[in-house]
Amino acid sequence: MKTKTGLLIALVLSTCVAMAQQATTAVPVKTPKAVMDQFMDKRFGMFIHFGPVTQRGTEIGWSRNDQVPEEEYDNLYHEFNPTLFNADEWVKAAKDAGMKYLTITAKHHDGFLLWPSAFSDYNVSKSPFKRDIVGELAKACKKEGITFCIYCTVLDWHDKDYPIDNPHHPEINARKGDMAAFKTRMKNELKEVITKYHPFMLWFDGYWETPWTTADGQEIYNYIKSVDVNVITNNRLGKVTDKLSGDAVGDFLTPEQTIGKLNMAEPWESCITICNQWAWKPNDQMKSLKQCIQTLVTTASGNGNLLFNVGPAMDGHIEARQVARLKEMGSWLKQNGEAIYGTKGGPYLPTAEYGATRKGNKVYINVFERKDSTLNIPLIPNAQVLKSYFLNGNTVAIKSDSKGYKIELPATLPDENCSVIVLELDVDATEIPVIKS
Numbered sequence: 001m002k003t004k005t006g007l008l009i010a011l012v013l014s015t016c017v018a019m020a021q022q023a024t025t026a027v028p029v030k031t032p033k034a035v036m037d038q039f040m041d042k043r044f045g046m047f048i049h050f051g052p053v054t055q056r057g058t059e060i061g062w063s064r065n066d067q068v069p070e071e072e073y074d075n076l077y078h079e080f081n082p083t084l085f086n087a088d089e090w091v092k093a094a095k096d097a098g099m100k101y102l103t104i105t106a107k108h109h110d111g112f113l114l115w116p117s118a119f120s121d122y123n124v125s126k127s128p129f130k131r132d133i134v135g136e137l138a139k140a141c142k143k144e145g146i147t148f149c150i151y152c153t154v155l156d157w158h159d160k161d162y163p164i165d166n167p168h169h170p171e172i173n174a175r176k177g178d179m180a181a182f183k184t185r186m187k188n189e190l191k192e193v194i195t196k197y198h199p200f201m202l203w204f205d206g207y208w209e210t211p212w213t214t215a216d217g218q219e220i221y222n223y224i225k226s227v228d229v230n231v232i233t234n235n236r237l238g239k240v241t242d243k244l245s246g247d248a249v250g251d252f253l254t255p256e257q258t259i260g261k262l263n264m265a266e267p268w269e270s271c272i273t274i275c276n277q278w279a280w281k282p283n284d285q286m287k288s289l290k291q292c293i294q295t296l297v298t299t300a301s302g303n304g305n306l307l308f309n310v311g312p313a314m315d316g317h318i319e320a321r322q323v324a325r326l327k328e329m330g331s332w333l334k335q336n337g338e339a340i341y342g343t344k345g346g347p348y349l350p351t352a353e354y355g356a357t358r359k360g361n362k363v364y365i366n367v368f369e370r371k372d373s374t375l376n377i378p379l380i381p382n383a384q385v386l387k388s389y390f391l392n393g394n395t396v397a398i399k400s401d402s403k404g405y406k407i408e409l410p411a412t413l414p415d416e417n418c419s420v421i422v423l424e425l426d427v428d429a430t431e432i433p434v435i436k437s
Contacts, residue, residue, distance in 0.1 A: 029225040031232050031251045039201065039232055039252075040267050041342045042100035042147065043300050044333075047271055047309035048090065049105045049278040051112050052076035052127070054314040060279035061109030064157060065166045074158060077112055080127040082316025087133075087140035093310075093318055094146055097326035098333030100341070101147035103203050103307060106134045106193060108151070111158030115197075119188045122158060138197040150199040152190065154217070154237065155206035161185065163211045179211055187223050194227050201232040203307075204250070207239055214238040217249035234269070255304075259295065262302045262349050264434060269305040270295075274322055280311035286321060289328050293417045296329065296340065297366045301355025303345025332417060336391055339364035339420045347432040348377060358429035364391070365421040367413060375407040375421075378435050383427045391420040398423070 053060050055076055056068050064073040094102050106114050115134035116125035124133055134150065141148040156162045163177030164170060193199065202224065207217065217237035224231055233250045240248030253260065253268035260268045272295060275284035287295070292308075299306040310326070312318045333340065343357035343364070350356070353371060357364045367375060379400060388398040388407065397408040413419040 029222065029229055031225075032230065035230050035232060036251060036267055039101075040303075040305060043305050043340050043343070044097075044099050044296060045101035045103060045147075045149070045269075045305065045307045046094040046097070046099045047103050047151075047307045049108070049280075049309060049311050050082075050133070051105065051108060051110065051114065051279070052080040053110065054082075054280045054312070055079055057280060057282050057314070059277055059281075060105065061153075061157070064110050065168050070166070073110065077122070077124075077127045080124070081129045082312070082314065083129075085129075085131075085133065085136075085312070085316030087136035088143075090137065090312070090318060091140040091144050091146055093323045093326055095144050096323075096330045097308075098330040098337060099146070099308070099326075101149055101200065102137065102141055103149040103151050103201070104134060104137055105151040107153055107156075107189070109153050109155055109157055109206055111153075111156040113189070115193065117189060117192060119185055119192065120159075134193065134197055138199075147200045148197065149201040149203060150193055150197065151203040151205070152193075153206040154186070154204055154212050154220070155209050156182070159185070164209055167209065177211065179216070183216060183219065186220065190220070190224060191227050194224070194231060198228075199231065201234075203234050203254075204236045207236045207248075212239070214249060221249050259298050260302050260304045262345050262434065264303055264344070264346065267305075268303075269307050270299050271307040271309060273309040273311075274325065275311070278309055278311060280313045280319075284311075286325060289325060290417045292325060292329050293332050294368055297357075297368075297418050298350050298355045300340045300343060300357050301345050301348075301350040301366060332415070336366075336415075336418070336420050339366060339391060339422075344430050347380065347429070347435045349434070349436060351437070358432070361425045361427065361429055363423040363425065363429050363432075365407070365423065367409070367419045367421060370409050370413050373409060375409055376404055377407065378404045378437055380423075380425065380432060380435065383425045383432065385423050386426055387422070387424040389422055390414055391422050396421055 049060050051060050058067045064070060111122055113120055113123035115132050117123045138148045157165055161178040161182040163175050165173050165175055221237050234252055234254045235248040235250035236254060238249030253266055255270045257272055259270050275286045277284050296306050310318055310322050339357050343359045346356055348356040353368055355366045385398055388396045390396060393414055399406045
């Protein structure tokens with residue numbers, strides 16, 4: 001009897017050890033490739049930075065304890081009443097721009113929530129406005145076929161459980177904080193937005209401060225996957241040292257205010273502002289149409305997405321000049337979107353003169369400026385050019401020699417911002433290795 005009991009105990013113990021080892025060595029759940037491919041095919045999205053700080057016209061989060069004293073900043077929500085906010089109009093501006101997804105700063109580093117939460121009283125329901133901004137945007141996006149995404153923060157200078165209160169003067173921080181309690185609240189808030197608003201993607205920021213670790217980021221990533229495996233996250237959940245590198249927790253790279261380099265191995269998305277400041281600023285300088293279009297094209301040419309930011313004004317409306325600029329981008333995309341949506345970057349590295357995208361048997365040469373009567377580009381190995389023409393336009397003469405292709409350009413390009421030349425090949429253009437100049 002003792003022998004049988006001993007064998008039974010040994011069997012149970014060995015089974016437990018094996019299960020523990022299996023759990024330890026299990027590969028973390030990742031976002032399915034099909035979902036990531038769907039995200040990258042969109043190519044163009046709207047980023048929106050918005051919150052009570054728009055009443056001061058200073059930067060969201062970062063102006064707390066800087067341009068705006070902490071006590072004043074933290075009480076701005078008592079005055080927050082953006083009566084001109086209209087989710088349908090915001091989404092229409094994105095759709096008219098040719099954008100395929102929208103990301104709202106539901107919670108920035110100042111800790112204020114743009115949705116009525118059961119886990120924090122520092123939220124929009126406690127303001128004079130009261131309405132659920134996140135919920136209304138999610139509904140408007142669904143109605144218009146725009147993919148809805150949410151920005152969250154991994155730090156919160158307002159939360160008493162987060163150890164840092166003032167990043168500008170960390171030496172005066174008096175908080176001890178409680179990171180375990182902080183992460184529990186974060187999980188509750190994330191589950192709340194995932195199950196209530198069903199975002200396609202969660203965009204994180206705030207990874208750099210000492211209290212947050214890569215292990216924390218992996219814990220949150222795993223938790224998100226336990227709620228909904230298909231929710232995408234960017235790479236700022238971990239302690240990333242370079243927003244262009246992949247050594248972080250998340251699904252895609254996030255170069256900020258700069259265009260990423262051609263990268264066929266890892267998905268990436270550049271976040272860039274239409275003006276200078278992320279949140280609304282009076283009379284902020286806006287980018288020209290040429291800058292906007294060429295930023296989008298260069299991003300796609302590098303095999304990335306562009307998350308283009310607008311900052312609605314304090315009353316909740318997006319400035320007419322920004323809406324007009326976005327609509328101009330949409331007009332260009334109506335004519336040339338074939339060269340952007342659902343494409344891959346390359347096979348040529350982007351230059352100041354052109355950027356290239358590809359799809360099927362076509363290579364799209366997106367010409368930024370006419371420097372000469374001919375555009376010279378390298379040869380595509382083991383391929384023949386069957387046709388060459390402007391997208392939706394006339395045939396373009398092309399000659400080749402051992403040095404490359406010579407494409408004849410008209411005296412005036414069809415579009416002064418960016419003209420698209422299509423090269424139809426006798427091979428699958430997406431299989432061509434990157435060609436260096």
